[in-house]
Amino acid sequence: MLSSIAKPFAALALAAALISIVLAALGASPVGVFAALGEGAFGSWYACVDTIVKSTPLVFTGLAVSLAFSGALWNIGADGQLTIGAIAAGAIGPHLGNFPHAIAIAIILAAGVLGGAVWGGVAGWLRARRDVNEVISTIMLNFVAVQALSWVVHGPLMEPSRAYPTSSPIARAAQLEFYFAPSRINLGMILAVVLAAACYLLLFRTGAGFELRAMGRNRRAATFFAVRIPALTFWVMALSGALAGLGGAVQISAISHRLYEKLSPGWGFEAIAVALVARLNPLGIIPAAILFGALDNGSQAMQRTQGISPELVQVIQGLVILIILAFDTPAWSGLRENIFGAPHDAAAVPPVAEMPDA
Amino acid sequence: MLRANAITKRFGRTLALDAVDFEALPGEIHALVGENGAGKTTLMNVMAGSLAADHGEAILDGRPLQPGSPRAALAAGIAAVHQSPMLFERMTWEENLALGGFDTGAGALDLDAIAARARSLAAKLGFEMPPAGATVENRSVAERVRLEVLRALSFNPRVLILDEPTSVLAPSELTAFLDLLRSLRGEGRIVVLITHKLAEAIAVADRITVLRRGRVVARTTPARTSEEKLAGLMIGEIVTQPVASATPSHSGDPVLQIENLTLDDHTGRRILDRLSFRAAAGEIVGIAGVDGNGQTELVEVLAGARRPSSGKITVLDGSSGGAMAVIPQNRDLDGLILDMRLWENLILARPLREQVTSHGWLNTSHAIDLCRELIDRFRIRAPGPETIAGALSGGNRQRLEVARAIASRPRVIVAHNICRGLDLAATAEVHRTILDFATGGGAAILISSDLDELLAICGRLLIISRGKIRETNPGERDPERLGLLMAGARD
């Protein structure tokens, strides 16, 4: 247990060291940059809250990615799924004015769930029935979703005055209100936490979750035990997409209230780093999301005061993933509890005295 | 002369080889015998360069071999034929051989010339070659062994090490193969034959070295020993008679019915051809066959991992347990998830999973208790239910799978090469378990390439050959005759 927390920390420390080198190459001061990041993320009450706000979509996409990855389904398309969920929410949102608040919220979030589920389900179906590598399909769907968003905000969903490329604002009834205004704490965050717990239970306390994890660890063996791989693949991808889509709907309902281009600054990819830092454990997603949300939040201050563009955060994301993967191989640690792609030739298993020759 | 000096090799906590000394002379066939897991393959891998020993060295003609380099070993003249042939399935056999010594290495790659050289060598050895341009994946297992032998010989090696080459040969092909070894010996080469088949070792070897649990326990010659003595040395105790072969009388109620099971693969090749057979309660049915005649695919279909092209499988489900439990051949890869804990591996079996699940919710503590129970009952040596499966020894992993199969209370147990890789004691234990199961009213289907094992324990014997199944006459027990049937001879 201790080692499973120690590893992500060690990885982050190494990432920090490498980032410092990059920063030095850019002529910036590593200490200054990290201080700016920290200050921007946690320097004031408002900053802290804003960090939580920025972490929320990462919880949704992080859950989506970790669920799929647990089944060895490489869902790189959380961005697209979130976007489609947002489009669905943004499309129906303006028309919910006459509904009671609770119902309107339920509808707009359900729209997000449905949109994301469809987008994820397409990739799932393609993998289950057509043997299409889900990495490729989800990446392609990402690009299609971006264009779809562009189209709707310039076209059918464009706001009536046609002055700006955004959609009509969603009805007040459908907006998740803020608690402790002017902070932006909203129900969406609570929903995210609840879902993290639910995903944990699903993954580790249900038969279906067990089958998912079995499929992820050893697909072939799973087939020997009546695990219906095609169906499971489809439903997991759909569920994964649904979670991401819900994140998109929450974003629309609580924060942006309307659609516009470039809705997601790469949450879907960031989610991969989040999921890995959390070691694919849904409960770990929350602290991991806060970490990366803090980086996102702090990066704006960093840009202002240190002149380093926010893309540095992506450098951090990439490095963190690479370092965690490098730390996690049996080649280094001798443990076999690595998360991904344990080489499944028999030779990888430490042979013991009665080594079967077969 | 090939020499291995004080070779020691550890894998994790286990000592696979403990200061082993080995020596083989030119113009001799030296048999290296031992139980599965005694360290024979590890020793071969060290000598052939694919494994670096922790201590000790291998020396050929006075020159030490560079450890851990197959290329250096090949250059020095040591070639190995592995237990499962290391061939490239999707490439043609010519390409496979081109990666051996038939390629001169000069000029452009000339597959025709390589094929011609291979064919002439094959003719000398009395081998048949596959048709030109054929890929390896459709070849029979015996053909593959021949191809790997050819490739090994193409290096014109001083030393040829063969690891259990005869386990996939039909009894009729055995004589020819042993003659081949003798002719290689006649050419002055060093032939190291790794085997657990003592009759063969005595028949063909000049000297025999016996390994047990990573140590050399005896060096002898066929003249000074016998199968019984060797067996005793291999397991270190008096060889007891195999478990009672009194085949249990069965009640006769049919339990499993397979009708016209057919499987075609994606290229249209027929792998299972209208298989039909049945099993009754209390029966132990053996399906004998040389590896590669459809057994693996049959097991996959029975386990539900693969859908047949046509045909019907019916289990007449009387009891409360699940219908059929399958123990696949590749126990570690297909039967277990080594990264997961013991109790998680236990509930891989659907009936057990259902037992600990209610309305979709998994009762973890119930599953752990169940696992603990089974660990006790089946005497699995493990620290506890939370142990990672991969940490168990091979024999205990086997016990876990058998335990899981029995605990799910099936009507039928299907096991593929269930005793492969087990020592005699463990084998006896498994046989006892199967007998108990049958006596309790279940039906057991044992698919195996080991005729002796099947003859010892099975009441009824079927032969599988080229995807077809045939019954044998009830009294038919002659291994030679059965061997011919396994090789595909017609009545």
Place this chain on the structure above:
Amino acid sequence: MLEAFLTSAITMATPILLAALGELLVEESGVINIGIEGAMLAGAFVALAIAYFSGSIALGLAGAIAAGVAINAIFAMLVVNLAVNQVVTGTAVSILALGLTGVFYRKLFGVTGKAFMVAPIAKIPLGPLARIPLLGPVLFNHNGLVYFTFILVPALWYVIARTRYGLRLRACGERPEAADALGLGVIAIRWQALIVSGALTGLAGAFLTLAYANTFVENISAGRGFVALSVVIVGRWNPWGLAAASVLFGAAMALQFGLQALGTVVPYQLFLALPYALTLVVVAGFGGQAAAPSALGEPYRRQ
């Protein structure tokens, strides 16, 4: 009109094909490199930066090659030496490259949004060939990189299918344990494939900035690296198939501008989405992994 469209198709196809051919080598050795997008982006940026500050296209190209190789080297260390999951590593490498190019771009060129242009690589019309009606301008009036890519197709086909090295390469992708037992050196061969692929992909990126856009914008590769991955699948791991598939996707990309120019009522986003959607459709129809090298994507470690 047709001529302009076809020429554009070839131009669009070139970087994709170049990257795809590199990826083909890598996949034949048994590795799938999602980081190809990152290598392309790195090559694009470095090529432009060096060409802009030094004034030399040649140096820019050299820099692109170095950048592509460096990115792939990071990937190789993890995937080949440490046998880590290839998909996640590749994705991380792409994210890393996206971030690095973005950060350095802003640092070097500022946030003003002023496009920093370079003169494009000169076209080299191939004399009489370029004068053949229709085919001439379409095929024989391009810059050197395009011709290089043309030649690469049969060259790579020959190397993979007919040479000793190609045989060894395929052996690694088919069954690495057997290849190692024969002393072929799987690790070394996979590294070599990744380095060559890094060079080719870097060049593909350089094409984008030096020959096509003549400047750098963030994420200029826009998923072309990922499209290259699909091209390998759709082309069934055959260099000629890759060429055909690349031209198909290049045409889809060229269609964007062609139809926009026509001023149809169909929204332009449809055309921007077309290559990606088309990739999806084609891969769904022809995307079976049956033709892939057997050990593709499986981490492998020498015992």
